[in-house]
Structures are given as C-alpha cells and as structure tokens.
Amino acid sequence: MESRKIQKVGAATLTISLPKDWVTQRNLKKGDQVFLVEEGDTLRIMPGPAMEERKRQWEQYLIDADMCDDPGLLERIIVGNYVLGRQKLIVKSATRLRSEHIEEVRRTSKKLMGLGIIEETASKITLQCSLDPANYPLDALIKRLFNLGATMLDEALEAVVTGDRRLAEDAIKREDDADMMYWLILRLVLSAQIDEALVEQLGMRSRLEIPGYRVIARDLEKVADHAEEIARAVLTLLNTKVDISPSFAKQLKELADAVTEAYGKALGGLLSRDIKQANEAIHQQEAIMKREQDLARLMLKEYDDPRIIIPFRTVINGIVKMSEYAHSIAVIAFNRYLEKPSNLCRPAPP
Structure with a gap:
C-alpha cells in the first residue's frame, strides 16, 4: 500500500499523483483518460482501455452447447449468465444443436425477463437482453x-377452506413468476456492483444496500418456494376427500394471515426505514411460533390418519418457515436504518 498527500492546485482543485510503477505497467501517458469508481468509502482508479475491455467482456459470451451433456446444465448456464448481467449470449454447437438443447434455450428464455432469441441457425442461437435497468x-x-x-x-x-383445488393450482403456477422476479433482481444488483452509475438508477442510496437487497430477494424467493410446497400439500390433502374441520381450517388460515402481516410489516419497515414496523414484525414472528405449537396439538387431536397428518404438517411447517424470513427482513430493516445518523442514533459528541 502506498500513501499520497493531497495537493492543492489553483484556487480550489485538489489532486494526487499516480504511482509511477502503476502508470508504467499500464502504458499510460499525459492526456490519457482514467475512470474513477466510487465503492463505499474507497475510490478505485481504472485506466480507460481497461474499462472498455471490461465492458466488452460483459457484452457477449459464447456457450459451448456440446459440453452441456447433463439435463438442465445449459439452462443453468444461461440463467447464470443472465444474472451476471451479460447482454448477449451465443449458444453454439460445432455441428448442429440437439433438439433438447434448442428446447432448453427456448424454455429458459421465456423464464428470464427481457431475454429473447434474436438469431437462430442450425448450429447457433443468439440471445440478447433488452432490459433498461x-x-x-x-x-x-x-x-x-x-x-x-x-x-x-x-x-x-x-383452497383448504373452500375445497377449491383450482386455487392451489393457481398458486403453483405463480412460482415461475416469482423465479423471474428473483433472477431479475439478482441481475440488477450484481450489475450495480460493476457499474456505480446503476446504484442511483435502481433507487439505492449507496452500494452498502446491495448485499441487503440480495438477501431480501433470496428470502422472498424462498417464501414463494414454501408457498408452492404448501399448495402442493393442499392438493394432496384435497385428494384424500377428508372432511376438514371448519375450526381447524379457520385457525390455519388465521396463522397464514398473521405470517403475511408480519413479513408485510418487515418489508414496510425496510422500504420506509421505519424501525417501529420492523420491530413489530419481529414480535409478531415470535408470537407465530407459539400459535404454531397450539395448532399442531389441535391437528393431532382431530386427526389420526397419516395421509391427512403429513400434508397438514407440511402446510404448518411451511407457514412457520415463511415467518422466519419476516424476521430476517426486519433485521435488515434495522441495519439499513442505522446506516445513517438519526435523532435516535447518532455519533456521540467529543
């Protein structure tokens, strides 16, 4: 690490000198352009050609389809490139693309917002993302x-309360939409790590918020995963044709509503920087844990058939796991509130 003193040039301009070895290695000379990238409290200097090369690398990537032997591998590679913010993907074979690869590319492109096929031949498919962050x-x-x-x-x-299986089926279909939102959010926050200008465009106050958004998006995507598992368990339950106790179904619905309220408050506290809402979400989540135990005892009291108990247990467990993500989001809301001084918490006077 080298230190430099800040020099004053003219009436108001402050400057520092660049290390000679660093300049020589990059073949820089007087008049060349450099880029300053602000990263939190640090300032990174990048030479112009290096920045342009970096942008070019993120513009276009080649995917060798012949190396994607395992089912689902090509799809995961496309999703990974999309999440990393790459603009153009070329899926290519040395001979002819296999039909399963073509189908995989088409299916995957429909799952990723803004990604579409712009060119296709027997041996190559070109995908391009048209999103404006x-x-x-x-x-x-x-x-x-x-x-x-x-x-x-x-x-x-x-669906449990009414016995209408179409509601549970609709819930399952929404899982693809949740995945699409999750991958889009990841793409944007990872792109903001590379391009400082995106931080403000995406509504973030600083790069410090990037890790929090990644965690929140992951938690909300997991919530959708648990909701899908619950919907599938409900379908299994409805297939048994069992008469579900109205009182039990009501308590189950009330528990689910309490979870939705808790993580709604957690998210509200996060977005509005309201720590009271976030604190309420934490208290509500703790109360949900006790209600879950009471509901589990009631279930075992009313039912003794494993075909009924197992899917009901899946539903209850899923609801409780969803409440745990409310707690996680509420904690992030506290951290975000404390990032800047306020009347509640500020630097102590000397």
Whole structure:
C-alpha cells in the first residue's frame, strides 16, 4: 500500500499523483483518460482501455452447447449468465444443436425477463437482453416478489377452506413468476456492483444496500418456494376427500394471515426505514411460533390418519418457515436504518 498527500492546485482543485510503477505497467501517458469508481468509502482508479475491455467482456459470451451433456446444465448456464448481467449470449454447437438443447434455450428464455432469441441457425442461437435497468427500480420489484408470495399463500389456504383445488393450482403456477422476479433482481444488483452509475438508477442510496437487497430477494424467493410446497400439500390433502374441520381450517388460515402481516410489516419497515414496523414484525414472528405449537396439538387431536397428518404438517411447517424470513427482513430493516445518523442514533459528541 502506498500513501499520497493531497495537493492543492489553483484556487480550489485538489489532486494526487499516480504511482509511477502503476502508470508504467499500464502504458499510460499525459492526456490519457482514467475512470474513477466510487465503492463505499474507497475510490478505485481504472485506466480507460481497461474499462472498455471490461465492458466488452460483459457484452457477449459464447456457450459451448456440446459440453452441456447433463439435463438442465445449459439452462443453468444461461440463467447464470443472465444474472451476471451479460447482454448477449451465443449458444453454439460445432455441428448442429440437439433438439433438447434448442428446447432448453427456448424454455429458459421465456423464464428470464427481457431475454429473447434474436438469431437462430442450425448450429447457433443468439440471445440478447433488452432490459433498461432505469425502468426497474428495486423497491418496486421487491414489492412485486412479496405480493406473489403472499398471493400464493392466500390462494393455497383458501383452497383448504373452500375445497377449491383450482386455487392451489393457481398458486403453483405463480412460482415461475416469482423465479423471474428473483433472477431479475439478482441481475440488477450484481450489475450495480460493476457499474456505480446503476446504484442511483435502481433507487439505492449507496452500494452498502446491495448485499441487503440480495438477501431480501433470496428470502422472498424462498417464501414463494414454501408457498408452492404448501399448495402442493393442499392438493394432496384435497385428494384424500377428508372432511376438514371448519375450526381447524379457520385457525390455519388465521396463522397464514398473521405470517403475511408480519413479513408485510418487515418489508414496510425496510422500504420506509421505519424501525417501529420492523420491530413489530419481529414480535409478531415470535408470537407465530407459539400459535404454531397450539395448532399442531389441535391437528393431532382431530386427526389420526397419516395421509391427512403429513400434508397438514407440511402446510404448518411451511407457514412457520415463511415467518422466519419476516424476521430476517426486519433485521435488515434495522441495519439499513442505522446506516445513517438519526435523532435516535447518532455519533456521540467529543
């Protein structure tokens, strides 16, 4: 590590000198352009050609389809490249693309927002992402992902109360939409790590918020996964043709509603920087754990058939796991509130 003193040039301009060895290694000379990348409290200097090369590398990537022998491998590679923010993907074979690879590419492109096929030959498919990050503020996407999970849970539990299996089936279908939102959010936050200009465009106050958004998106996507599992368990339950006690179904629905309220408050506390809402979410989550135990005892009291108990247990466990993510989001809301001084918490005077 080298230190440099800040020098004053003219009336107001502050400058520092660049290390000679660093300049020589990069073949820089007077008049060359360099880029300054702000990363939290640090400032990174990148030479112009290096920045351009970095951008070029992220523009276009070649995927060798012949090396994708295992089922699902090509799909995961496409999703991974999409999440990493790459603009153009070329899926290519040395001979002819196999039909299963073509189908995999088409299926995957439909799951990723903004990604489409722009060129196709017998041996090559070119995919391009047309997203403009400025049109996708992160808070709006997070709300969308939250609403998908909440809707899925509500539909699944309403299916228990009404016996309408179509509601549970609708909930399962929404899982693909939740995955699409999750991958889009990941793409945007990872792109913001590379391009400082995106931080403000996406509605973030600083790069410090990037890790939090990644965790929140993962938690909300897991909530949708649990909602899908609950919906599938409900279908299994309805297939048994068992008469579900109205009182038990009501308590189950009330528990699900309490979870939705808890992680709705956690998310509200996060987006509005309201730590009281976040604190309420934590207290509600703790109360949900006790209600779950009471509901489990009631289930064992009313039913003794394993064909009924197992799917009911899956539903209850899924609801409780969803409440744990509310706690996680509420903690992030506290951390975000404390990132900047406030009347509640500020630097102590000397």
